[in-house]
Amino acid sequence: MAKSSLDKKFDQIRKREEEKTFSTKKRSRIVNKFLNNRLAVLGLIIFTIIILASIFAPLLSPYDPMRVDLRSMRQPPSFDHWFGTDSTGRDVFTRVLFGGRVSIFIGLGSAILSAVVGIAVGCYAGYKGGWIDVIALRISEIFMSFPQIILVLLLVSITGQSLFNLMAIFILTGWGGMYRLARARMLSLREEEYVQALRSFGLSTFTICYKHMLPNALSPIMVNITLSTAMFILTEAGLSFLGLGVPLNIPTWGNILNVAQDILILQNYWWMWGPVGIVISVFVLCVNFIGDGLRDSTDPSQQG
Amino acid sequence: MKKEILKLRGVKVHFPVQAGVFNRVVGHVLAVDGVDLDIFRGEVLGLAGESGCGKTTLGKAILRLVEPTDGEVKYISQDDDETELTSLEKKDMDPFRKKLQIVFQDPHSSLNPSFTIFGSLQDPLKKFGIKSKEERRKIIGDLLEAVNMRREYMDRYPHEFSGGQRQRIGIVRALCLEPELIVCDEAVSALDVSIQAQVLKLLMQLKKEKNLTYLFITHDLSVTEYLCDRIAVMYLGRIVELCASEDLYNNTLHPYSEALISAIPVADLDKQTKRIVLEGDVPSPVNPPKGCPFHPRCPKATDICKTEVPTLKKYSTNGNEHYASCHLIDLPEIS
Numbered sequence: 094m095a096k097s098s099l100d101k102k103f104d105q106i107r108k109r110e111e112e113k114t115f116s117t118k119k120r121s122r123i124v125n126k127f128l129n130n131r132l133a134v135l136g137l138i139i140f141t142i143i144i145l146a147s148i149f150a151p152l153l154s155p156y157d158p159m160r161v162d163l164r165s166m167r168q169p170p171s172f173d174h175w176f177g178t179d180s181t182g183r184d185v186f187t188r189v190l191f192g193g194r195v196s197i198f199i200g201l202g203s204a205i206l207s208a209v210v211g212i213a214v215g216c217y218a219g220y221k222g223g224w225i226d227v228i229a230l231r232i233s234e235i236f237m238s239f240p241q242i243i244l245v246l247l248l249v250s251i252t253g254q255s256l257f258n259l260m261a262i263f264i265l266t267g268w269g270g271m272y273r274l275a276r277a278r279m280l281s282l283r284e285e286e287y288v289q290a291l292r293s294f295g296l297s298t299f300t301i302c303y304k305h306m307l308p309n310a311l312s313p314i315m316v317n318i319t320l321s322t323a324m325f326i327l328t329e330a331g332l333s334f335l336g337l338g339v340p341l342n343i344p345t346w347g348n349i350l351n352v353a354q355d356i357l358i359l360q361n362y363w364w365m366w367g368p369v370g371i372v373i374s375v376f377v378l379c380v381n382f383i384g385d386g387l388r389d390s391t392d393p394s395q396q397g
Numbered sequence: 398m399k400k401e402i403l404k405l406r407g408v409k410v411h412f413p414v415q416a417g418v419f420n421r422v423v424g425h426v427l428a429v430d431g432v433d434l435d436i437f438r439g440e441v442l443g444l445a446g447e448s449g450c451g452k453t454t455l456g457k458a459i460l461r462l463v464e465p466t467d468g469e470v471k472y473i474s475q476d477d478d479e480t481e482l483t484s485l486e487k488k489d490m491d492p493f494r495k496k497l498q499i500v501f502q503d504p505h506s507s508l509n510p511s512f513t514i515f516g517s518l519q520d521p522l523k524k525f526g527i528k529s530k531e532e533r534r535k536i537i538g539d540l541l542e543a544v545n546m547r548r549e550y551m552d553r554y555p556h557e558f559s560g561g562q563r564q565r566i567g568i569v570r571a572l573c574l575e576p577e578l579i580v581c582d583e584a585v586s587a588l589d590v591s592i593q594a595q596v597l598k599l600l601m602q603l604k605k606e607k608n609l610t611y612l613f614i615t616h617d618l619s620v621t622e623y624l625c626d627r628i629a630v631m632y633l634g635r636i637v638e639l640c641a642s643e644d645l646y647n648n649t650l651h652p653y654s655e656a657l658i659s660a661i662p663v664a665d666l667d668k669q670t671k672r673i674v675l676e677g678d679v680p681s682p683v684n685p686p687k688g689c690p691f692h693p694r695c696p697k698a699t700d701i702c703k704t705e706v707p708t709l710k711k712y713s714t715n716g717n718e719h720y721a722s723c724h725l726i727d728l729p730e731i732s
């Protein structure tokens with residue numbers, strides 16, 4: 094009697110277990126973990142808002158970011174001009190919105206492209222090893238040890254300032270980190286038995302390393318992409334502030350900030366540099382929160 | 398008449414040991430150091446020995462998962478065509494990759510966590526010419542049923558399975574191209590004892606159904622007795638004894654095998670023999686001892702053992718061929 098009811102209970106538990114373990118997918122576990130991280134979610138929300146606002150900038154603002162309006166120069170924030178106007182009467186809020194487009198494009202674009210380069214090289218070299226790996230490692234060391242600012246000066250003096258030159262420099266100096274990350278993951282993954290099994294079928298190197306191994310190396314790379322995005326945006330702002338980044342006629346967050354070089358503006362017209370400074374900081378902070386959230390949620394050693 | 402499926406001749410695998418800033422090669426790990434071995438069609442050949450003696454490396458060298466430094470691995474087809482595998486170009490290996498497969502030890506790293514079972518098994522099938530998805534699903538489904546699992550499991554991810562289930566999926570993977578020889582590298586060592594028995598039974602049943610040959614790698618001699626037709630005992634990259642499995646237990650010739658056998662726990666108290674405790678650790682395969690590699694630990698070692706390397710000689714026990722490499726065997730050598 095007692096035994097049969099016990100049996101029944103076990104059957105029920107088993108059934109429930111099967112249903113549960115077999116219905117949850119690995120993906121959703123990571124999403125859940127991420128959603129439990131308040132800061133990361135907050136970061137994601139603000140990040141999305143800023144990106145959407147930049148994309149739909151023409152709908153949000155009636156002004157043209159480039160149009161000079163000499164009648165309304167250096168006006169403090171008002172109902173018409175939320176962030177005031179600058180020395181040539183352009184609406185600062187509009188410029189921040191449009192500047193976001195370029196700045197985020199540079200940051201995210203450079204991060205993604207350097208990841209693509211780094212992954213492409215790192216996966217292959219890390220899996221293959223041998224002289225390919227040695228050469229790739231040395232090249233990445235050369236690029237990483239080169240001071241970014243000198244590279245910028247060099248390129249600017251050779252080819253002139255342009256948005257794409259800046260991105261090219263970011264990618265040149267940035268792929269090395271991604272490469273090393275991908276390579277390190279591949280080095281440990283290639284000893285895994287499933288990789289050996291794929292080799293025992295004689296599958297091609299490309300199929301094995303890009304299709305079967307890469308998905309398992311991706312999560313630290315995703316984290317690195319977010320963190321690099323933040324870093325590139327800050328670097329762009331810094332370089333543009335110094336007048337070395339994107340050409341001044343294109344509004345970017347760094348170029349808007351550039352006016353603060355003038356001590357008069359720094360002291361008297363806070364709205365020309367204050368709001369954009371805050372937007373940069375908030376955006377970078379949010380990206381970092383997202384990166385941390387991603388890291389925690391994909392870290393297998395923390396999976397409950 | 399017994400026919401060989403594989404003939405190994407003088408197989409060596411030496412890994413370079415690198416050190417220092419410039420990765421200079423300062424020595425070699427002699428993981429496999431001159432192995433001669435014939436594997437016959439349809440047999441279960443056990444390969445036993447302590448951890449680190451080169452069993453896995455030998456198994457991988459057969460499949461060219463590691464490249465042998467020296468020696469020959471010959472595959473003999475059912476029509477008696479002999480092919481030397483180690484000198485083949487990578488792509489010419491393909492027809493033989495189909496015939497030779499491997500089941501791994503660690504059920505946790507043997508399946509790709511990012512793919513469903515079908516997802517990770519379908520590429521090999523595709524490569525070997527099974528073009529339609531339906532057909533691939535059928536092959537994998539049938540094999541899953543053959544290892545007592547449900548067909549639908551092919552669409553699940555590895556983390557949803559227990560160790561024993563994963564190991565059975567590993568067997569499905571090895572079977573999916575209808576191989577002739579499977580290297581089972583400690584295929585059950587990582588499992589609970591009760592599940593071990595299940596998986597072993599399954600392996601034996603599959604062997605019968607599909608006419609397989611097994612190279613059964615293990616460090617546990619208690620399992621091999623019932624499973625294997627013949628057993629090879631390895632020590633420091635060499636085979637020291639090779640014979641029919643009952644002869645290994647009843648007519649042991651090599652002192653190292655004796656020590657291994659005496660270490661098997663015996664349930665029957667009357668049969669309890671004196672346990673031979675081996676002194677010291679396995680010497681490093683980077684600098685194996687001179688003379689008989691086993692001499693620093695051998696309870697019977699004499700002076701000759703320190704200077705002269707014994708070779709694998711052929712004897713006869715119980716009417717069976719029996720190979721051993723030891724100076725102190727007083728049986729007549731046969732040629």
Ligand SMILES: Nc1ncnc2c1ncn2[C@@H]1O[C@H](COP(=O)(O)OP(=O)(O)OP(=O)(O)O)[C@@H](O)[C@H]1O
Pocket residue numbers: 412413426427428446447448449450451452453454455616682
């Ligand atoms: N890729 C490698 N590079 C360098 N040394 C290696 C490599 N693979 C194996 N070895 C060394 O070769 C020797 C034999 O290793 P192997 O894995 O074949 O032993 P094993 O008999 O399978 O042991 P276990 O029972 O622990 O699996 C060991 O000393 C090991 O350290």
Ligand code: SF4
Pocket residue numbers: 651652653689690691692693695696697698699702707722723724725
């Ligand atoms: S040759 Fe000597 S050392 Fe080697 S196993 Fe035989 S008795 Fe022992």
Ligand SMILES: [Mg+2]
Pocket residue numbers: 452453454582583
């Ligand atoms: Mg092993």
